[in-house]
Amino acid sequence: MPSQSARATTAKEAAFRVAYPNSSPRAVKLIALDDASASAIGRLVRANPRRTAFLPPSPSAGTSPDTAGTVGSIKAQLNEFLGRTKSLVAEIDPADLIVLVATAGEEVPLAPVIGEACKARGVPVTALILDQDGVPDSSLATTLARLRPYASMLVVARGEDYIEEMLAALRV
């Protein structure tokens, strides 16, 4: 008499698995943290309009980096962003998962703001760093350090096509 396990693990028995949808669709929001990742997400959403994304203002909005430098542009970005926090909260609240997308080497100053908002609302964060050009490790570390406190999963991928691969695999 074969054991339970021997009987249960045949290909024939696999046909008797209960057929029903065992999950509901998950709400996953993509948030770009810099210009390059915003462009990548823009391309993804144009190719697949079912994907939902929230694109914060560009770091170059407001004060020109030419005159104010990096600090000025980050300030301008944060100022601009504060005016839109309500819409950010509205995006985060119903989400099952937030995916923060950043470009390797970027300082992603918005990461703490969005990360804290997610943490406060108990929404898990996956961070996806796109490292298409293979930036120096020290530059990559800058981006990683910004995202680590908030991300329960962090992925460094070589191409932007991984965003769509991941979403499809997660049944988004």
Added chain:
Amino acid sequence: MLRKEQNDLVTQTGPGTPMGNLFRCYWLPALLAEELPGNDCPPVRIKLLSERLVAFRDSEGRLGLIDEFCAHRGVSLWFGRNEESGLRCPYHGWKYDVTGQCVDVPSEPAENGFCRKIKLKSYPLVESGGILWAYMGDLAKQPPLPEFEVLLVPPEQRFVSKRTQECNWLQALEGGIDSSHVSFLHSGGLKNDPLFKGTKGNEYNLKDLKPVFEVVESAGGLYIGARRNAENGHYYWRITPWVMPNFTMIAPRGGHSVHGHWWVPIDDENCWAWSFDYHPIRKLRPDEIAAMKDGKGIHVRYVPGTFRPEANKDNDYLIDRAAQKAGLTYSGVDGIAMQDASLQESMGPIVDRTKENLVSTDNGIIMARMRLIRAAKALAEKGTLPPGLTAEHQRVRSAAIVLPPDQAYAEAAKAALTVQPGVAPASV
């Protein structure tokens, strides 16, 4: 999840399939060298990538891996007489050399040269690191022999075993890169197994049951880092490399040996789980080897005379519900290897990935599947050779290391993740 056509692509490795063709780009572990211990020893049957073959060592010590069946009437050459530089079919005496060339057909006059018109399919078979490696691909594209560190250390510094696993190869591989199951399924092993216990790293493991993961794509595959809290705001990292298509290593623990696997398709519903332990700078101790032979660590005890694990589906893996209840094992199954194999086999011969619900911590699996599918398609459509064929990709190590919180492990542990002859592994 995968779509059905994706699941089919990545799980089917027979002749002519895209994933089968991908596997045929690599040297694959086929047999332990001890299975063919001497010249003219008995031949061994083996199935790889859905092809039935027979291996033998001829009178001159040359290794042969040829079609299992005689070209005359289809008799298995496992019954053959291995003698005088060839394998002779016992039915009518047809004889083959290590290249599969028929060298004698006794019923035909030698002068008519009939035997030269008969040739069995054969593949190169080469010994390295106590393993016989087979190359089943295009001879014009045969890569250099593998250079994984376990193959390069002296024999007394390594132990290699293999076992059959009764499910598709990808189910087994995915267990090897799924770091998030360790805190549950293998939690008993950290306390009890002689090849794991008694290290500082185990304390970090058991204190912080919610590791955070970082997956980093590499040229040859992936690194999967599991991060836990250590002292003074530092992180304890356990880093697992995956080298395409089927090599994984487990992060080391203290002064124990390091271990890893190759997962090799037998056919689409069975695979070989190759398991190795080695230490880069010292001999393995007799007590360590005894424990490995006794099925501790990542090894198993066998059904005598076979490579089938003693705990298998026919005896419900010797599940012990009392041990499960008492917390000695998490699933009731004893031993790291069979804890994994029992659950992976329970999924069925080829799991239907259209029904699964992956979560964020499965990103290592998601990325590995993507890399495999893309590599198989690139090979099929453009002839692009896949990653993982060169020494540069193969000379990797796993690592366990404590780092400051702001460092990228791929940078901070770069040296630790690369083979450095004569240097101890980074281990906590």
